[in-house]
Amino acid sequence: MKKLSKMFIALTCVGALLAGCGSGNTAQTQTPAPAQKPAQEQSNSGSTTKTSGEPVTAVGSTALQPLVEQAAKDFMAKNAGAQIQVQGGGSGTGLSQVASGAATIGNSDIFAEEKKGIPANELVDHKVSVVGMAAAVSPKVKVDNLTKQQLIDIFTGKITNWKEVGGDDMKITLVNRPKSSGTRATFSKFALDGKEEAEGITEDSSGTVRKIIAETPGAIGYLALSYFNDTVKALKLDGVEANAENIVTNKYPVWAYEHMYTKGEATGDAKAFLDFILTDEVQKKTVTELGFLPITDMKVERDAEGKVTQK
Amino acid sequence: MSHRTEGINTERKSMIAQKMLTTNKRQKTENITGRTIAMICAGLLVIVVLSITYFIASKGLSTFFVDGVSFKEFLTHVKWDPEGEPSSYGVLPFILGSFFVTALAALIAAPLGIGAAIFMTEIFPGFGKKVLKPVIELLVGIPSVVYGYVGLTLLVPFIREQFDVLGFSLLAGGLVLALMILPTITSVAADAIEAVPQDLRNASLALGATRWQTIWNVVLHSALPGCLTAIVLGMSRAFGEALAVQMVIGNTTKLPSGLFEPISTLTSGITLNMGNTIQGTPYNNALWSMALLLLAMSFIFIVILRLLGRKRLAK
Numbered sequence: 372m373k374k375l376s377k378m379f380i381a382l383t384c385v386g387a388l389l390a391g392c393g394s395g396n397t398a399q400t401q402t403p404a405p406a407q408k409p410a411q412e413q414s415n416s417g418s419t420t421k422t423s424g425e426p427v428t429a430v431g432s433t434a435l436q437p438l439v440e441q442a443a444k445d446f447m448a449k450n451a452g453a454q455i456q457v458q459g460g461g462s463g464t465g466l467s468q469v470a471s472g473a474a475t476i477g478n479s480d481i482f483a484e485e486k487k488g489i490p491a492n493e494l495v496d497h498k499v500s501v502v503g504m505a506a507a508v509s510p511k512v513k514v515d516n517l518t519k520q521q522l523i524d525i526f527t528g529k530i531t532n533w534k535e536v537g538g539d540d541m542k543i544t545l546v547n548r549p550k551s552s553g554t555r556a557t558f559s560k561f562a563l564d565g566k567e568e569a570e571g572i573t574e575d576s577s578g579t580v581r582k583i584i585a586e587t588p589g590a591i592g593y594l595a596l597s598y599f600n601d602t603v604k605a606l607k608l609d610g611v612e613a614n615a616e617n618i619v620t621n622k623y624p625v626w627a628y629e630h631m632y633t634k635g636e637a638t639g640d641a642k643a644f645l646d647f648i649l650t651d652e653v654q655k656k657t658v659t660e661l662g663f664l665p666i667t668d669m670k671v672e673r674d675a676e677g678k679v680t681q682k
Numbered sequence: 683m684s685h686r687t688e689g690i691n692t693e694r695k696s697m698i699a700q701k702m703l704t705t706n707k708r709q710k711t712e713n714i715t716g717r718t719i720a721m722i723c724a725g726l727l728v729i730v731v732l733s734i735t736y737f738i739a740s741k742g743l744s745t746f747f748v749d750g751v752s753f754k755e756f757l758t759h760v761k762w763d764p765e766g767e768p769s770s771y772g773v774l775p776f777i778l779g780s781f782f783v784t785a786l787a788a789l790i791a792a793p794l795g796i797g798a799a800i801f802m803t804e805i806f807p808g809f810g811k812k813v814l815k816p817v818i819e820l821l822v823g824i825p826s827v828v829y830g831y832v833g834l835t836l837l838v839p840f841i842r843e844q845f846d847v848l849g850f851s852l853l854a855g856g857l858v859l860a861l862m863i864l865p866t867i868t869s870v871a872a873d874a875i876e877a878v879p880q881d882l883r884n885a886s887l888a889l890g891a892t893r894w895q896t897i898w899n900v901v902l903h904s905a906l907p908g909c910l911t912a913i914v915l916g917m918s919r920a921f922g923e924a925l926a927v928q929m930v931i932g933n934t935t936k937l938p939s940g941l942f943e944p945i946s947t948l949t950s951g952i953t954l955n956m957g958n959t960i961q962g963t964p965y966n967n968a969l970w971s972m973a974l975l976l977l978a979m980s981f982i983f984i985v986i987l988r989l990l991g992r993k994r995l996a997k
Contacts, residue, residue: 461957471961487765488960544848549933550765551958551965567766572850572944573933575954579834586839587849 426454427641431465431478432553433576434502434595435629439478441657442648449647453640461575462486462553469632470494475641477632480553482675494632499648500663503596503626504558505605505613507581511588514538516607522562525591528569533589545571546583546592557627558593560677562608597662615664621671621679628673629663735977741967742974745771749964756971762935762951764965771968775935777975779852779945782938783927784920786856787863792913794860795867796902799909802868803875804897815872821865830929833858838930847942850932855945858926863916870915874908875901911990918983922976924949948972 429439436459443455460468462479466489469477480502483491506522508514514536517525524530525543533541547568548555552575559565572590574580577598584590585602596613599605605613608623617623637645647653654665673679745751751771759772798818802810833854842849878901886896902909924947932944933954952969959966 463958463960467960486960487965488963549954549958550763551955553958570934570936572848573935573946573954574929575957579929582834583850587842 425640426456427476427639427644428456428458428474429476429478429631429644430458430460430468430474432462432480432629433459434480434554434597435478435499435631437597438500438629438658438661438663439631439648441661442653443644445653445657446644446647450640450643453644455640455644461551463551466494466632469634472634475633476637476645479630479632480627481556482628482630483632484675485556493634495634495636497631497633497637497645497649498628498666499631499645500629500654500658500666501618501626501669502629502663503613503615503618503623504554504562504593505596505599505625506562506591506608507584507594507599507603508591508606509584509586509588510602510604512538512541512591512604514606515604516610518609519562519564522606522608523564523566526559526563526568527566541589544587544590545569546580546587546590547571547573548580548593549573549575553627554593554595558625561625562593595662599662615668618664619668619670621673626664628666738970738974738977741970743971745964745967745971749967751964751968756968760937764968769964771964771971773948773951773968773972773975775937776946776948776951776972778938779931780921780947780949780979782852782945783855783859783931783947784917786852787859787920788913788917790856790860791864791867791916795864795912795916796871796909798864798868799871799875799912800897800902803872804901810872815869818865818868821861826862826923826926827929829858829862830926833926833930841942845942848932848944850930850934850944851942852931852938852945853941855927855931855947858930859920859923862923862926863920866919867912867916870912871905871909874905874912877908878904907990911987914983914986914990918980918987921979921983922949924953928953948976952976 429443436457440457443457447453447455458474462481463486465474465477465479466483466486467477468474470483470489470493477494479486483489483494483496506517512533514533517536521530521536525536526545528545530536531543533539533543545568547570554577555568559568571592572583572587574583577594580592581594581598581600581603584592584594591606594603594605596605607613608625611617611623613623613625618626631645631648633641633645636642649666651667654667658665670682671679672682745756746753756771756773757777758774759770760774761770761772762775763770798814802814837854837857838849840849841847841851841854882900882904883896886900887893891899927947928950931947931950933946933950934944935946935951936943938945952972955965956969959969
């Protein structure tokens, strides 16, 4: 009995410790650990920025996640004291987490103004890159180009067979993202002129969508350009190919900014990290390697309402 | 001599009796600590259950009381478009999807599971206990994402090629779920069949019944409440399963119209959209209402299980 109660006390202690770890982030934010400083200064001798060691959390868009993860890795390699945690969860999660103060940075594919229920005026937008999106079809589909009207007709369910747009006699299968998805919002706004999509297969991750399109004969869906590989084919829209050249001039209109929102102006490590992502080093190398477009290359600007202006 | 021993014995006995009757300090503290620990644990459990229920209910009910969606519309309309203008919150396709996929899974898994249970308890107990039982229990430990992935990679293309349909379908979901709940049904049913007294079997055989007649009319009959419990347990697992089903049923929000049509379930509707909606918006609240529905369903399953258990006790 005595042993049991001791064990119980020990367990409670462990529980309390674990709980302490959970709230440890906030505790550390208030008081940067002094013990870390000497080590930090030593390793900082060759690098550019000073870090405070405050943990930075970047939560949200799964499309942007690979880029932020890679950038965070590079940033932490350069600045030994910095701690940057990257999590997915979707654009909506990113926006709501940063708005409520639970995350330092909220990653999103869409403008905060576009999402209902987000206090957009409290958030500061940092556009870090641009991503193009294209209609993706299974390689078995013999069609390479669709006009916008054909694309709209396919996604609204008016055209149901590939032979109607010059392909083989094959049934069209729609592969959608959930109604709340940021990618779906962008695609339907700029490729389908906001027309309501017909019901199709719905999956929430770009990876699964790609797998389904690749394996289902006659399937069509949409993916961020960073997700294209040999297994799926990108369609031209009105004869315009979805590539960097056409996106920077808005000749190919289906693209979105990748936003990293902060609540109020960014400070400390969060600011250093955001500045780092905008350096040529990340923009010219990591961003392009991962299938995104450097924000600095854009020749046009687009606002939350979708109005495009020349830079 | 004998008198003396007797005296000592009585003395010792009375000492022991006294010790047993009077509580000493150590015993007392032990009793108290034991009771406190048990009370704390039980109390914590009750608090957790109550607060989860309260939390889901308060979020889920705000769809009706804050956002003004009518309860009837929520349960009976077929159009699910929370972001549309005007928005509509009909979850009937999700509810029906969940029910159909669960029923199909139970239809497939119940005969298989109970058959396997009979095999490993009545027909081939040695092999059953040594090989079959551990293997079936191993199935429980496979994570649902693995079932889903296997379903997506093998089952969906298989159905597509065999029947010349899409592949993502009610059938695929039912098959994956059936496999997932099979171990639950088998092991609970096996326990119920094992608990049938040997005397009943002997009596039946002695009356001239064949082995099959004994199994069918005597053993299964007396183990029936236990087998029903097994099926309901399996169904409650199937109803709440999200990931594996989501990967193979296609998640198309429309009323199920055939075995080969893609459908949605309550759980897949929640998991697909939860990450992209903002706390406190009508859309998010509607998802919580769907969660509340799931919770209500699991309460109903528990009530059914209790009723079945009572029936067994009464016998």
